[in-house]
Amino acid sequence: xxxxxxxxxxxxxxxxxxxxxxxxxxxxxxxxxxxxxxxxxxxxxxxxxxxxxxxxxxxxxxxxxxxxxxxxxxxxxxxxxxxxxxxxxxxxxxxxxxxxxxxxxxxxxxxxxxxxxxxxxxxxxxxxxxxxxxxxxxxxxxxxxxxxxxxxxxxxxxxxxxxxxxxxxxxxxxxxxxxxxxxxxxxxxxxxxxxxxxxxxxxxxxxxxxxxxxxxx
Numbered sequence: 001x002x003x004x005x006x007x008x009x010x011x012x013x014x015x016x017x018x019x020x021x022x023x024x025x026x027x028x029x030x031x032x033x034x035x036x037x038x039x040x041x042x043x044x045x046x047x048x049x050x051x052x053x054x055x056x057x058x059x060x061x062x063x064x065x066x067x068x069x070x071x072x073x074x075x076x077x078x079x080x081x082x083x084x085x086x087x088x089x090x091x092x093x094x095x096x097x098x099x100x101x102x103x104x105x106x107x108x109x110x111x112x113x114x115x116x117x118x119x120x121x122x123x124x125x126x127x128x129x130x131x132x133x134x135x136x137x138x139x140x141x142x143x144x145x146x147x148x149x150x151x152x153x154x155x156x157x158x159x160x161x162x163x164x165x166x167x168x169x170x171x172x173x174x175x176x177x178x179x180x181x182x183x184x185x186x187x188x189x190x191x192x193x194x195x196x197x198x199x200x201x202x203x204x205x206x207x208x209x210x211x212x213x214x215x216x217x
Contacts, residue, residue, distance in 0.1 A: 001070045003123030006047050008055075011211040016052035018213040019205050023156050024060060027140060030155070033109050034140045037148040039199055040160030040207075042189055049160060049207065050144035062139045067105065069145020071119050071131075072098045078126040085184060091191060093147035102143065103151060109141045110153055146192060149199035159203035163193055166209045 027034045038050045047068060054064040073080055074096055083090045093099050098119070105116045113135055120131035135141075149157055200206055206214045 001068055001121045001123055002125075004047065004068075004070070006051050008048050008052055012045060012048040012052040013056070015049060015207050015211055015213050016056040019156075019158065020053060020056040020060065022205075022215060024062075026155065027057075027062060032112070033135075033138065034156075035106055035110065035151075035154045036140060036142045036156045036158065037151055037154050038142060038144040038158045038160070039146060039149040039196065039203075041146065041163055041193060041196065044160040044162040044166070046144040046146075046160060049158065050142045053158075054140070054142055057140055063137050064140035064142055065133060065135065065138050067102070067118065067133075067141060067143045069097060069102065069143065069148055071121050072102045072145075073121065074098055076121050076126045076128055077123055084188065091188065092195060093150055097145075097147065099147070099150070102148075103153075106141060106143065106151065106153060109135055109138075146196060147199075149196070149202045156205070157203045158205045158207065159200045160207045161200055162207075162209045 023034075023036075036050075036053065038046045038053070040046050047066075050066045050068075054066055057064045075083055080090075080096060083096070090096055101119070105118050108116050115135055116133050118131050118133055119128050121128050143151060143154075149159060204216055206216060208214065
């Protein structure tokens, strides 16, 4: 999403260094593109962790591209916030997110497309445009976002087990509008927590709130 600044810290790089060696052989053995998802609650560090994994893969000579679920929202951020306040049912992966389009882009990548056309949200302009993503030479696609554990055709799923209280400082640093401390947004985050609480069970790797990596057997 335009307007987002991704700042990697040592704990993001640390978990990437732990996860990548565990999946390298699988990535190299797969003839098609390899799909990784990074899921978790708002502010948990999904974008940062996804980027750190991509950079760690690059050290191994494997090119990766990062897709953010935030770009697949039906409405841009400010419009989406208005819609949520008007309509309490406007929340969740198959309501406010173009999940079918994200699934479609991943399928295109898996089947060998040289490029995909995806939405790109501009946070500051509150707009959506098309973005052409070149996939030539790309071996791994990383999809990060709150609900990405639900995506199909995924080879490795990562889940960050940090709730809205654990992510408070990160959300303050990110400073998206006036969302921190807004009672309405806090209620949204509580609801999102309930929606994805069980998604941890779908993961191959769980990142704890202390940034330890637990591989799920």
